[in-house]
Amino acid sequence: MVVLAASICTKSGKPVISRQFREMPRSRIDGLLTSFPKLIPANSQHTTIETSEVRYVYQPLEELYILLITNKASNILQDIDTLHLFARVVSDLCRSADEREIARNAFELLGAFDEVISLGFREQVNLAQIRNVIEMESHEEKIQEIIARNKEAEAKEELKRRAKQLEMQRREMQKRASSGLNAPGGYLGSGGGYSAPSYTSVPRFEAPTPPRTVSPAPAKAPAFKGSGMKLGRKGRTAELVDVMGGELIVDETPLLASPVVPVEEPVAKRDELAGLPTVAHESVHVAIREHLKASLIRDGGVRNLELTGDLNLSISDPTYSKIRLNLAPAPHAPHELQFKQHPNVAKFGPSKDKVVALKDQNRDWPIGQKPLGVLKWRLASKDESLLPxxxxxxxxxxxxxxxxxxxxxxxxxxxxxxxxxxxxxxxxxxxxxxxxxxxxxxxxxxxxxxxxxxxxxxxxxxxxxxxxxxxxxxxxxxxxxxxxxxxxxxGQSMAGIRVGDVVTVAGGEEVTFSQDVVLVTDEYVIS
CATH class of the missing domain: 2.60.40.1170 (Mu homology domain, subdomain B)
Structure with a gap:
């Protein structure tokens, strides 16, 4: 086949754009396009017209015509297929097939025409390949742009985290200074003595450097003490450590000397949690976290499904050091669900009621420490009905x-x-x-x-x-x-785990508490 020209013209024969693939003077192509509308027979369903010299293969394009001018020996079936590809290119690059829009995108259209026809012969290309060439995208450039955006987002998050950390340090130092002045045996004596001034050093804030990506080392399981709890005269800190079986690690260094830097969640994970309801923390706060992993078969069925969860307890007021947590009934909880309590937390009783409490009810829950992991659960199944x-x-x-x-x-x-x-x-x-x-x-x-x-x-x-x-x-x-x-x-538990109420151990009085529930997917794949 030999395609002489590809053109878009009005119904009166006025050329909008035209690309010649063989040597041809402008007067010649103008004459061919001007005579083209006059050759179209009335009420004809054909899309080809032959003259003594050339063949027109055309297609209406709203108020315009898109046409190929070929020699008479050209393969007409291949010409029609090429014409359809040209029409798809025009529809893809232009929002509407009118004269103004065609002229506005003339450069891209002519470039696309050159990708389809070279020296009058059809190239083996499809619409996707033409689109890639026209866009002239660089994969490496896109990767660099994504890396730059991620670094910018990480830097902003680091600034927010450092500002929040400095604010917490400032409040902690003010709290320590206040408690130090009011404690017995302090600087202030009983008889109008000297009160030493307290100074609050303001740490210098330095611009954060972009964090390096490091593969985290696997966390070790807490080493629980084999000797259990022992009675005797001990300090308050030693009692707290014994109650939780060695889970607590007391750091005696000042807060400002070595600030604890939490491991930040990936940006994608933070975006995943966006929109979940925020909860104002009370003196007793319960945090429930569940992680779901599932591998599904595309034709139906489950290869494996695993749900893991944990319940963490935080208490900031010593008034509520002796409490128990009553879990709300979960009638739809899967029967395969397995629970595991902390060694110092009592097991669930034979009744349907599930209570989280210390084995020794004379002991106190630790106050003001990091969240305590008191209950864990796990579900492993291949039951498709369990999928959320x-x-x-x-x-x-x-x-x-x-x-x-x-x-x-x-x-x-x-x-x-x-x-x-x-x-x-x-x-x-x-x-x-x-x-x-x-x-x-x-x-x-x-x-x-x-x-x-x-x-x-x-x-x-x-x-x-x-x-x-x-x-x-x-x-x-x-x-x-x-x-x-x-x-x-x-913001709900897939296993139906939720704290119904919190009561004191002694009198059974209800305690105001807050509760935060988050379910996320670690892996949810269909293959």
């Missing part, structure tokens, strides 16, 4: 060069409200999706992983229980869509 969310994937082959993917998610636990749902679908190399109308939520392209990110802010049992997405993409291998990764967070 199901995601159905239906890939199909539309043609030899085109794939279609239909996805649908549905909430299976009506008591849960999921937030920040993210479903990541890999895409074939060099291909970009065309999203069908009527999708749920939002979607975006992840340039770093060349994947489609489908998001929904809330999934609950009301109007947001399910969602769907459909897209097509150039490709030949259905396996390129997998594995599909899912992540979400929730």
């Amino acid at each position: 969310l199901t995601v159905n994937c239906w890939p199909s082959q539309l043609s030899s060069t085109s794939l279609q993917m239909n996805l649908e998610y549905e909430l299976e636990h009506p008591d849960l409200t999921l937030r920040n749902l993210l479903i990541t679908i890999p895409l074939p190399d060099g291909a970009y999706p065309t999203i069908a109308d009527g999708y749920t939520g939002n979607w975006s392209l992840n340039a770093s992983s060349h994947a489609l990110d489908w998001t929904a802010e809330v999934v609950d049992n009301d109007e947001n229980k399910s969602g769907s997405l459909e897209f097509t993409v150039d490709g030949t291998d259905i396996e390129s869509f997998f594995p599909v990764n899912v992540s979400f967070a929730s």
Whole structure:
């Protein structure tokens, strides 16, 4: 085949853009385009016209015509296929097929025409490859931009963390200074003595350097003391250490000498927890954390499902040092759920009521220390009914060069409200999706992983229980869509663990407490 020119003209024959692939004077192409509309027969379904010298292969494009001018010996079937590719290129680059929009994108269109036809002969390219060439994207440049954005975000988070840490240090020093002046045997005597002034040193704030990425070492399990609790005259600190079986580590160094730097969560994990309700801490605070891992089969079924959780207790007021926690009934809790208490916490009794309390009720809970891990639980199963969310994937082959993917998610636990749902679908190399109308939520392209990110802010049992997405993409291998990764967070426990009330050991009086529940996915993969 020999394509002489590819053009877009009005219905009167006025050229909008035209690309000649062989030597041809402008007067010649103007004459061919001007005579073209006059050659179109009325009420004809044909899309080709032959003259004594050339053949026109054309297609209406709203108020315009897109056409190829070829020699008469050219392969007409291949010419029609080439014309359709040109029409797809125009639709992809222009928002509408009008004269003004075509002229505005003339440079990109002519460049795309050159990618399809070279010296009059068709190149073996598809729409995705043409789009990549036109965009002139650099994968390395994108990676550098992502790294720069991540560093900027980490620096901002580091500034916030350091500012918060300095504020906590300042308050702690003021508290220590206040308690030091009021304690017996201090500087102030009983008879109008001398009161030494207290000085609060303000630590110098230095701009943080970007944190280095270091693989964290695995945390060691707490070494519990084998001798248990012993009676006798001891200091307050020794009693607290004995009560928790050696779990507490008392640091005698000043707060400002070696500030504790917490391990920051990854940026992605913080984004995953965005939108969860914040809880104001009371004197008694309960923190429940659950982590879900699931490996699912794309055709249905579960390879493995594991849920781990822990309950941490924080007490800041010595008035509530002798309390017990009554867990709320969980009628829908899985029967495979296994509990494990701290060695100094009493086991659950034979009744259905679950109570978290110290074995020795004469002892006190530690006050003002780090959160105490008092209860853990684990669930391992292959039961598909335990999944909080199901995601159905239906890939199909539309043609030899085109794939279609239909996805649908549905909430299976009506008591849960999921937030920040993210479903990541890999895409074939060099291909970009065309999203069908009527999708749920939002979607975006992840340039770093060349994947489609489908998001929904809330999934609950009301109007947001399910969602769907459909897209097509150039490709030949259905396996390129997998594995599909899912992540979400929730403010409810998947196992139904929740503290119903907190009461004193002596009188059974109710104690005001706060409770924070977070469920996150460590791994949720469909393959």
